Amino acid sequence: MVCSRNLSFPTLGPLIYLNLCGQDVIVINSRPAALEILERRPAMYSDRPRHIVCEYLGGEMAMPFTGYTKTWQNMRRATHEVLH
Known part of the structure; x- marks a missing residue:
């Protein structure tokens, strides 16, 4: 995740969609x-x-x-039980 005030695009709106080399990227441009x-x-x-x-x-x-x-949640739950 890249966080920088320099990446702000005030004229484009609060959400910006980019397709970078086939990877979908959404830039959230406002705190709200x-x-x-x-x-x-x-x-x-x-x-x-x-x-x-x-x-x-x-x-x-x-x-x-x-x-x-749900599979990930079950794996996380099982891992937590083993480690704690």
């Missing part, structure tokens, strides 16, 4: 928009990027590469 998206609706927007190589090699079930799904 950031609070709405990241604090009030975190489950809708929190996930990991897709790793195609992991899918081919069967590593999609590895916890660092699993998306924020």
Whole structure:
């Protein structure tokens, strides 16, 4: 995540969509928009990027590469029980 006041685009609005080399990027350009998206609706927007190589090699079930799904929640719960 890049955080910088120099990346602010005041004339373009609170949300900016970019496609950088095939990777979708959304720039949150205002504090109210950031609070709405990241604090009030975190489950809708929190996930990991897709790793195609992991899918081919069967590593999609590895916890660092699993998306924020019920499977990930179960793996996190089991890991927490073992470690604590």
